[in-house]
Amino acid sequence: MTTNLLYKMIRSAEQMLSLAWRAVYEEKQEELEHMFKMHGDRAYGVWIQAFMAIVSEQLITDGYVVKPGFNLQNSIENWGPPEERERCIWYPVHMADGTPLGTMVLQVYHSHTAFFMPRSPRFIGLEATAREDIIAALSKPSNRVRWDRVDDPLPLPGDHPSYASRWEYATDVSLGECLDQGNWMLDEALSHWGRYGWELVSITSTASQTIGFFKRPAR
Template sequence: MTNTHIDPLFRKAEKRLSDTWNSVYENKQTDYISTFNEYGDRAYGVWIQDFMAHVIEPFQQEGYQIKAGFNRHNSIENWGPPEERERCAWYFIHDQEGTPLGTLVLQIYHSHRSFFVPRAPQLLLLQVTEREDILSALSQATTRVRWDRKEVRNPSQDHHPITQWEYATDVSLADCLGNSESEYSSWSLDEALSHWGRYGWELVSVTPANGKMIAYFKRPLRFP
């Protein structure tokens, strides 16, 4: 299956997901909350099953084989805090003869504290079809974190004020150290750190990586 064939179907599936996920979420939220209170995270599997059949229809209408529903075995959850865990579930795409052609991946973000979806789910398309290859692809942040996509968030259910943080990294601090003792300048390092500090950023940690020094900063999240 070439990109010429799959891209239009993928875009249609994305549009269906955008149009469907929240209406299903809101219309049956009482049922999902009840299921969550009794069975925990299984409620999210029920929610996925309620909208994925509609999402994958464009592929099925063109004769491709792809199963809806939610199979926990064909998913992985490794990322994020308990209030916003990321799970990726995948769906194999086959041609009419059953030959694997690609993999559709559903990203969902969900809370373990209560039944709550903090931001909109998204779709990814992978060319690989073997489980280990899928896991390898999803382990790369560049596969899952897409700066070209707008993030759609649901209003938080937490009505208790808490301090929220934002983080940033700097991979250039090692440039202030030079390659020899004669090139070392505490002034240049002080200036680099102070440049961050002027804007409220606090240095949290420093980690060497591939000949560079990664500095991690944080500051309280500022709301407009």
Template sequence: MTNTQIDHLFRKAEKQLSDTWKSVLESKQTELIQMFNTYGDRAYGVWIQDFMALVIEPFQQEGYQVKAGFNRHNSVENWGPPEERERCAWYFIHNHEGAPIGTLVLQIYHSHRSFFVPRAPQLLFLQVTEREDILTALSQSTTRVRWDRKEERTHTLEAQSITQWEYATDVSLADCLGRSESEHSSWSLDEALSHWGRYGWELVSVTPVDRKMIAYFKRPIRSN
């Protein structure tokens, strides 16, 4: 399989995902809610099984072997708050001879509080096929977080009734620190922090990394 073929089939799979995840959710919502209330997160596995059978069709139609369904062992869930937890599930792609050639990864966002999908699922393609290599790749945020794929989130009424925060970082604070005590207390550091403060950002903490210093800021999200 060439890179061009991979990209072509991947785009078709993405379209299938876009066309099916929500329709399957809406058609079985009552059943899935009842299942969640009884069995918890298993309900999401049932939902995934239904729409992934359609998502992998482009690969299967070209003779590639991909197993549908949802295998909890072939997944990892490490990221996000309980209201928007991210799980990555992977599906091995084998060629016509049965040799592994890549891995299709499904990013699914879900709530542990109730059956609720706060964000559209997305697909990734990894060229690695060993479990440890997949876990290593997914542990890097640059693999999973794609600014060109940013999606709008659907918030519950509960989320609308609590104070929400946004965060930002600054990696340039070390530029304000010289070697002498006078330089440490100079106006440049005060000005750098005040520049954030003028726009409502509060300094939360700082972390030294190599020769830089990462500053973490937060502020309440303003209601419209």
């Protein structure tokens, strides 16, 4: 029951978030861009505090207890290149009677080279409530990465660097089976990838499988 309520709350929060983050950016764009030039990532904290106040107010109206703002201690940023860093900020959520509901995690992608959000922020719901359990859950890509998400990014700012070379990557876990069948099978498998522009750049083995890593210029 609690799990269902948590994800119902997350869906409601995401609807408000989709409007609030952009509205705050558009209202404070000049101020935030200037702040970034002067103080760096502090500008993102100001932006997050502003739109989370809007989201939290609605959640409180809906009967949930959540503390607004941005507490750096309740966040982690371990992933991505400087142009698209991923920070996760968590907010414990309770029912009005004090019953713990779970944790609402705000996932923010942001650039360290300009005030820019390469992807729209979103919420993740976690049943974990203890700090160490939250960090452990967020350390698993399956809890953070969603291939079905529809992003609503901002246009690149004029001072944001552009990159002539962009790459996409893919993995294949069947190469070990090809090796078992002989070199001719491996040749065929690699040629299959090569016909579509993919280049094998690395291969590694785990206890259960052999993984090939491929890349090609992004299309």
